[in-house]
Amino acid sequence: MSEQTAVKRPVARKEMTKAQWTWKEMKRNKVAYAMLAPFMILFLIFTVFPVFLSMILSFTDFNLLEMPNWVGFDNYIHLFLDDDIFIIAVKNTLIFASVTGPASYLLSFLIAWFINELGPKIRSVVTLIFYAPSISGSVYTIWKTLFSSDAYGWVNGTLMELGIITSPILWFENADYVMPLCIAVALWVSLGTAFLAFIAGLQTVDKSLYEAAAVDGIKNRWQELWFITLPEMKPQLMFGAVLAITQSFGFGAVVTTLCGLPSVDYAAHTIMHHLDDYGGQRYEVGYASTIAVILFAIMLGSNFIVKKAISKVGQ
Amino acid sequence: MSKKLRTRGHKVVLNRSTGGDIGITILLTIMGAFMFLPMVYVVIQSLKPLDELWMFPPRFYVIRPTLSNFSDLFALMNDSWVPFSRYIFNTVFITAAGTVGNLLFASMAAYALSKLKFPGRNFMFGMILTSLMFHSTVNQVAHFIILSSFHWVDTYLAIIMPALAGTLGLYLMKQFMENSVSDAVLESARLDGASEFRTFWVIAMPMVKPAWLTLIIETFKNLWNTGASIYIHSEQLKTFNYAIQQIVSGGVARAGAGAAATVVMMIVPIVIFVINQSKIIETMGTSGMKD
Numbered sequence: 001m002s003e004q005t006a007v008k009r010p011v012a013r014k015e016m017t018k019a020q021w022t023w024k025e026m027k028r029n030k031v032a033y034a035m036l037a038p039f040m041i042l043f044l045i046f047t048v049f050p051v052f053l054s055m056i057l058s059f060t061d062f063n064l065l066e067m068p069n070w071v072g073f074d075n076y077i078h079l080f081l082d083d084d085i086f087i088i089a090v091k092n093t094l095i096f097a098s099v100t101g102p103a104s105y106l107l108s109f110l111i112a113w114f115i116n117e118l119g120p121k122i123r124s125v126v127t128l129i130f131y132a133p134s135i136s137g138s139v140y141t142i143w144k145t146l147f148s149s150d151a152y153g154w155v156n157g158t159l160m161e162l163g164i165i166t167s168p169i170l171w172f173e174n175a176d177y178v179m180p181l182c183i184a185v186a187l188w189v190s191l192g193t194a195f196l197a198f199i200a201g202l203q204t205v206d207k208s209l210y211e212a213a214a215v216d217g218i219k220n221r222w223q224e225l226w227f228i229t230l231p232e233m234k235p236q237l238m239f240g241a242v243l244a245i246t247q248s249f250g251f252g253a254v255v256t257t258l259c260g261l262p263s264v265d266y267a268a269h270t271i272m273h274h275l276d277d278y279g280g281q282r283y284e285v286g287y288a289s290t291i292a293v294i295l296f297a298i299m300l301g302s303n304f305i306v307k308k309a310i311s312k313v314g315q
Numbered sequence: 316m317s318k319k320l321r322t323r324g325h326k327v328v329l330n331r332s333t334g335g336d337i338g339i340t341i342l343l344t345i346m347g348a349f350m351f352l353p354m355v356y357v358v359i360q361s362l363k364p365l366d367e368l369w370m371f372p373p374r375f376y377v378i379r380p381t382l383s384n385f386s387d388l389f390a391l392m393n394d395s396w397v398p399f400s401r402y403i404f405n406t407v408f409i410t411a412a413g414t415v416g417n418l419l420f421a422s423m424a425a426y427a428l429s430k431l432k433f434p435g436r437n438f439m440f441g442m443i444l445t446s447l448m449f450h451s452t453v454n455q456v457a458h459f460i461i462l463s464s465f466h467w468v469d470t471y472l473a474i475i476m477p478a479l480a481g482t483l484g485l486y487l488m489k490q491f492m493e494n495s496v497s498d499a500v501l502e503s504a505r506l507d508g509a510s511e512f513r514t515f516w517v518i519a520m521p522m523v524k525p526a527w528l529t530l531i532i533e534t535f536k537n538l539w540n541t542g543a544s545i546y547i548h549s550e551q552l553k554t555f556n557y558a559i560q561q562i563v564s565g566g567v568a569r570a571g572a573g574a575a576a577t578v579v580m581m582i583v584p585i586v587i588f589v590i591n592q593s594k595i596i597e598t599m600g601t602s603g604m605k606d
Contacts, residue, residue, distance in 0.1 A: 029432070035423040035431075036427045036428070036439065038419075038424075039423065039485065040424065042476060042479050043442075045461060047446050047482070048442060049461070050457030051454065057456075107346070111346060130347070132588075133350060134536075135536045135588055136581035138560065138563075142353050142357045142577070145356070145574075152371060158373070161372040188349070188350065221335055246449060272452060280456075280545050292454070295453050296453045
């Protein structure tokens with residue numbers, strides 16, 4: 001392709017300034033911009049612009065009703081020094097994300113790897129079993145039925161029947177249980193796109209590599225995994241990591257549905273909930289934007305750190 | 316070499332110990348049970364008559380299965396203030412418009428990003444990659460302001476327009492095009508005088524059907540599961556999922572209908588995935604060998 005375009009270009013690049021050349025290239029590629037336009041315009045409006053808008057609003061006291069005033073770093077200072085619930089939310093978010101992110105990632109990969117050698121028919125059934133919760137929307141409310149706070153919930157009923165407890169446990173209203181339960185449910189719905197990407201990635205690893213490795217003295221499946229499969233799958237591993245991290249910060253709705261907002265003693269209150277509280281319910285847009293900016297920074301930061309770490313694998 | 320080669324079916328299996336096979340099978344069974352049993356329980360609950368739903372001790376199986384929960388659900392639907400067909404129409408309309416639009420816009424953009432070279436390409440793709448690294452709910456407050464300045468709050472557009480620029484589908488489509496659409500084929504179409512758009516539509520698009528399916532599933536699952544949205548106030552514009560949530564939270568008398576509603580809600584994306592999965596696997600099988 002590059003040779004073809006070189007032929008079409010009548011004036012040599014050397015004879016032009018960089019700006020002139022860029023402009024010429026842009027004109028030559030009008031059709032490319034036209035094809036990108038519908039998507040990119042909406043992308044700029046709904047993804048890029050909101051980030052900058054939030055950053056600006058985070059320095060104001062905007063409340064949707066009155067004209068906003070510039071308040072400098074007041075929102076940030078208040079958030080970190082006076083807002084005790086925010087500090088709880090940061091702690092919970094870090095716990096939640098650092099458990100669900102890596103656990104979901106490992107689970108997705110291990111299951112994909114385990115089922116890779118099954119026959120195609122069984123593999124597609126097993127894939128469906130593991131993938132189904134993630135596409136079934138609000139089906140995770142079944143956990144609320146299973147862990148219902150009365151004796152008719154299956155878990156309470158069974159524990160009482162076995163004589164382990166004498167009265168029902170209020171699972172989702174007990175500060176000791178909400179966090180582990182929400183993490184379990186989050187993991188349950190987390191085997192999504194990354195899981196499918198791993199399944200597909202494992203399928204595309206060149207089979208002859210395994211045969212060659214067996215001849216070269218690879219002794220078992222673990223060595224094969226470490227020396228061939230993982231390095232070959234690095235692109236999927238990277239993609240899966242990005243999805244797992246983003247997802248691990250986005251389980252707010254699951255927690256809200258199961259534990260309510262706010263959850264008991266703020267035991268499962270994450271930054272996402274804090275944002276929801278101020279943005280969606282109190283309409284303190286300026287303050288909510290500050291929370292959004294902090295959350296944004298945490299998400300991007302953890303992505304960059306993890307991507308750096310994965311790029312070191314096999315080096 | 317006197318290496319013993321184990322076979323499974325007709326395939327030679329290398330370096331596999333029986334102990335490892337057994338261990339993996341046990342682990343997979345445990346994890347499979349954790350994933351699968353709650354889904355089964357949803358179905359079981361929907362088939363339980365009222366007295367079994369409120370029986371102590373609760374059973375993981377149903378003694379006298381009945382479809383009465385489903386008929387109760389339809390009765391409830393007919394009694395609701397806004398006709399239930401309206402909620403279904405809203406969800407179907409939002410899902411269809413958003414999915415088709417995202418498929419079109421994202422495919423065009425993916426083609427340009429993967430097959431054309433132009434200034435700014437890497438920058439644009441970099442922005443799209445960055446967008447995958449944060450969850451869109453951080454933009455929720457800003458979205459509200461933007462949507463209201465367009466007067467799109469409380470219209471279908473509030474849900475559909477942001478969905479049209481979903482980046483995950485674009486990313487998957489772009490990666491797939493890069494690997495499975497050969498530049499030589501596109502070049503020969505251009506030499507035959509096809510316009511760039513025609514090359515995209517007639518040559519490239521039919522070659523990336525698996526990526527369509529992946530994009531469709533991604534967008535579909537998000538839109539189908541749209542529930543109560545802070546952008547929609549009118550009851551007539553609310554979604555099926557929202558209405559279902561209302562029934563589910565309706566208390567003791569509606570527990571059966573609620574379980575039935577959850578089954579209806581989950582069955583659609585699962586069926587769509589099952590149909591698409593076989594196609595994706597089939598196409599993956601052939602696309603894997605080309606390299």
